[in-house]
Amino acid sequence: MTRDETTEIIPAETASHPALLFLHYRVEQTLGIRAAADALVKLNEYLEKTCGASFVENPAAYEQMLASRERIFEIAKLLTVNETYFFREGAHFNLLLHYFLPQMSAMNRPIRICSAATSIGCEAYSIAMLLDYYVKSGHHLEYEIDAFDVSAEVIETAKNARYTANTLRGDSTEWKYIYDSRLIPDSGEYIVARDIREKVRFFVHNVLRGLERQYDIIFFRNALIYFSNKNRLVVMDDLASSLFSGGLLFLGVSETSSVRHPLLINRYMSDAFYFQKITPGQYSEREMLPEDYQKIVKPQAEVSAAPERPRARHPAQAEKQSREREPRPEPQKNAELRIDCAEVALILEKEEGAENTKKALDILGDGKNADTLTGSELAAAVASFLNRGDFNSASLALARLEKNSNGAVTNFLRGEYNFLCGNAGEAEKNYEAAAGKDRAFWPAQYRICSLAAEGNRTRYEYRIKKALEGLERGGNLHYECFLGGFSPDYFRRILERKLTENR
Secondary structure (H helix, E strand, O other), X not given: OOHHHOOOOOOHHHHOOHXXXXXXXXXXXXXXXXXXXXXXXXXXXXXXXXXXXXXXXXXXXXXXXXXXXXXXXXXXXXXXXXXXXXXXXXXXXXXXXXXXXXXXXXXXXXXXXXXXXXXXXXXXXXXXXXHHHHHHOOXXXXXXXXXXXXXXXXXXXXXXOEEOHHHOOXXXXXXXXXXXXXXXXXXXXXXXXXXXXXXXXXXXXXXXXXXXXXXXXXXXXXXXXXXXXHHHHHHHHHHHHOXXXXXXXXXXXXXXXXXXXXXXXXXXXXXXXXXXXXXXXXXXXXXXXXXXXXXXXXXXHHHOXXXXXXXXXXXXXXXXXXXXXXXXXXXXXXXXXXXXXXHHHHHHHOHHHHHXXXXXXXXXXXXXXXXXXXXXXXXXHHHHHHHHOOHHHHHHHHHHHHHOOOOHHHHHHHHHHHHHOXXXXXXXXXXXXXXXXXXXXXXXXXXXXXXXXXXXXXHHHHHHHHHHHHHHXXXXXXXXHHHOOOOHHHHHHHHHHHHHHOO
């Protein structure tokens, strides 16, 4: 079953209680939140007290209250934990300060940063303090910071910018040199300095309605856990669409491992995970790769050795080499490796192909039994390695696959390798080759659409239509395993929306 079609089990306590079951569906419909049973119990108690009647006595009163967008935003705090503090998960701020801000300083426009589901504003103000410190340290950088939350109450708290000592935790003390002069003590509490407050635009907004602007960096930390599987896909698609090419997405530490999206690649550097939008455009993806990856992945021109100059030969050597040049029978070519996409999908569903990748590495590393690996196993291994950013292993498995396979899947995987290495031109050729081998292989057409997005509008619309045609032919052929496992309908909705937006 595909990710967006997964049936989520409703807790027995919720399913057996008419009011809780009603609230479960109503809250998910309105806020996208899959509330826990204990949170629904608190919400039901609140509504009974507010309405003066139970759900059984007066269900219309419940419906009327929940039909008010303002009211449901107010009660959203009953369903989520608004725990936050300054410089929480400091590894992300380290990445910004020491790696990404120096790169973004070279941009010829203000960078845009969004703190989504910002709660009471500690995260947004931490970002503003960090950027203020960076600029006052002698660097040129213009920036805009947007911050929103579904709860009007927490946004008011953020705008007031007054905080208790609880918002300064032990693990944020390494940033004391930054916040010490920007948080002003006042009667046992702290007030954010006025110049920092003016850097952040706070507003009430539901992330399920999509983001209204595009950003270079989006923080959406420790909020995804509250959403149902279906709504997580909606949110992640909106976040990915709202990033500029090469833009960065930071999720909470506990959320990162569960996210896979065809436009986002998971990166790791300086003890921190983050996502980067991999479509080409605003920055060079190659520039944004961690240094370790730049050392591992070199352009083909760098790794191709120059031909050796011929050396003088002894007559006996010349005679021997002449005999060696005599025509010999062509070695029998191994049979074409068969790739079954249904098999690949099954391999990847099992712990994201971990067992298969270990098997592939052991066999390819030994070099003696490489023929025992099937085409499906090699294709799944390449996909897994690319998802992890392990380009060395991906190259090893891909070379073995290409030795006896030149079909759509193999060409597509070579395209993915080139694409993630920042070589968009070669990647497009590979995708075109894959689409030429099999018109039903829609992942290649989808990638071609992504590459065409930055170019001619007519060409972009044409590519979208070709991808939709591919989906019509191959929508039930398990090709989705090469694009994160999302269902063909998911990609069809994206393409149809892009086609509509483009007109």
